Amino acid sequence: MKKPIVFSGAQPTGQLTLGNYLGALRQWTAMQADHDCIFCVVDLHALTVRQDPVLFRERILDLAALFLACGIDPEKSTIFIQSHVPAHAELAWLLSTFTMMGELDRMTQFKDKARSHAQNVNAGLFTYPVLMAADILLYGTHKVPVGEDQKQHLELSRDVAVRFNGLHGPVFVVPEPLVTGGGAARIKDLQEPTKKMSKTAEADLAKVMILDEPTAILKKFKKAVTDGLGVIQDDETNQPGVVNLLNIWRAAKGATMEEALAHFSHNQYGRLKVETGEAVIALLEPIRNRFTELRSDPAELEGILARGADQAMVRAEAMMQRVLTALGLPLNGRRFVSQAGRS
Ligand code: TYM
Secondary structure, rough: OOOOOEEEEEOOOOOOHHHHHHHHHHHHHHHHOOEEEEEEHHHHOOOOOOOOOHHHHHHHHHEEEEEEOOOOOOOOOOEHHHHHOOHHHHHHHHOOOOHHHHHHHOHHHEEEEEEEOOHHHHHHHHHHHHHHHHHHHOOOOOOOEEEEHHHHHHHHHHHHHHHHHHOOOOOOOOOOOEOOOOOOOEHHHHHHOEEEOOOOOOOOHOOOOOOOHHHHHHHHHHOOOOOOOOOOOOOOOOOHHHHHHHHHHHHOOOHHHHHHHHHHOOOHHHHHHHHHHHHHHHEEEEEEEEHHHHHOOOOHHHHHHHHHHHHHHHHHHHHHHHHHHHHHHOOOOOOOOOOOOOO
16 A cells, blocks of 8 residues: 655754744654655745855755754655755746635735845745645645644645646645644744744744754743743643743653643742753754764765655656646656756
8 A cells, every 4th residue: 555645844944943843843753654755945935035045055954964863764755955856846837827816815924924024025925835835736745744834825735736626637636734733833932932933033042943052952941931920730821931831841751731730730930941941952962963963974965865856856747747738738848857967
């Protein structure tokens, strides 16, 4: 029996946070055993905000190394860089003709980003979810493990697939979102715990990065914003900071909310903060060590990514040929290059 196909990606915009790890990457690694997984560094998406080319190149490789350090195994899964497989951009164009302006206009992430990048509200920022739909639909993806913030984009991918299939026959698989439970799907900012923890947040104390040193992690948790109520309970509305710490602790420990509440029944915020920090340090330390090893061997990393791109390209081309045929675009004369030009 064929394994279900999984696709997911992350943007190389700054380092990944604990939120990215708990909400997405940890789940990715767990799915490798019984799924056909494809994981992508979505560098084209990251161009919707301005990037410094020299730094950007390093960040793309950093993110690929981090995928591996988190446990993505290139022997089991396909791992590659989006811009290495031109079919992503090609399919995004075709799908943009099946996506309505009104649908894109409703995307909350576009509205947020248009506000935070008011100087540069480019068309790519608007059509970003179409490229994301292309990423997913290109591989006949069944399941897409993501954090909660990506659910709306996933819904759009489904709508576009259904619309295309309705007009041109069953070309695309309609993908299902897979959002982790246990409070890990939306890890909050440590300083403003009503907002998601975002890698682009300005305040250093707001976010824990996967590669942070243990001392920095502990400091950030000690300074996490809580409240003046003095009880540790599961009350998201009145105590978002406390609930966030409980969610992080239990995600790191693999515990339920009941277990967390029993463990912290002493109601001491100081101990909650320190123990959460310590649990996160234990979780992230092996990843940081492996990352340093991987980044010291660029040839090995580039080899893995080149192999991943080749695997992805072959699969993507098979889908492109079906899409082009369904649309009436001629395949005769189409040149497909895989492996060629690689040294
Ligand atoms: P990105 O790079 O912002 O985030 C990568 C993954 O991390 C999840 N995530 C979180 N989960 C829990 N708590 C948080 N605070 C938190 N912050 C981020 C995100 O939901 C995501 O799963 N558009 C996507 C990248 C993308 C993609 C795709 C994903 C492009 N094409 C196709 C899936 C399939 C993004 O910006 O993720």
